[in-house]
Amino acid sequence: MADRARDPAAIERDIEQTREELARSIDELADRLSPKHAAQRGMARAKEEAGRVAEDIGAIVRKDAQDRPRSPLTGPVLIGAGVVATAVALRLLMRRRRR
Incomplete structure (x- = not known):
């Protein structure tokens, strides 16, 4: 079977479509690798x-609270522990970000 000659306009459309797909792929990769987005x-x-x-x-505390009488300091202690844990987590994230 003989090769059919392709229409130059069809070849140009294929090239343009390939360029657009490549540009989208490059933009997607740049977005994934962006430090800000990471x-x-x-x-x-x-x-x-x-x-x-x-x-x-919270689930542990609720279960524990049902099992025994509540201490008046339980709420403030848990809130303080949560604040400290959050501060430590944020500090570690900021330190990791600087590296």
Whole structure:
């Protein structure tokens, strides 16, 4: 079977489509590798994990509170522990970000 000659206009359309796809791929890679976006993704993951830890601690505290009488210092102590844990986590993230 003989090769059919391709229409030059069709070849140009194929080239232009390939260029557009390549440009989209490059933009997507640049977005993924952007330090700003990487930091935002890291912070989002840290917030999600902190939320899960807070939920777990809350569940433990609620179960513990049901099992024994409540101390008047339980609330402030837990709030203080949460603030300290959050401050330490943020400090570690900021230190990691500087490296």
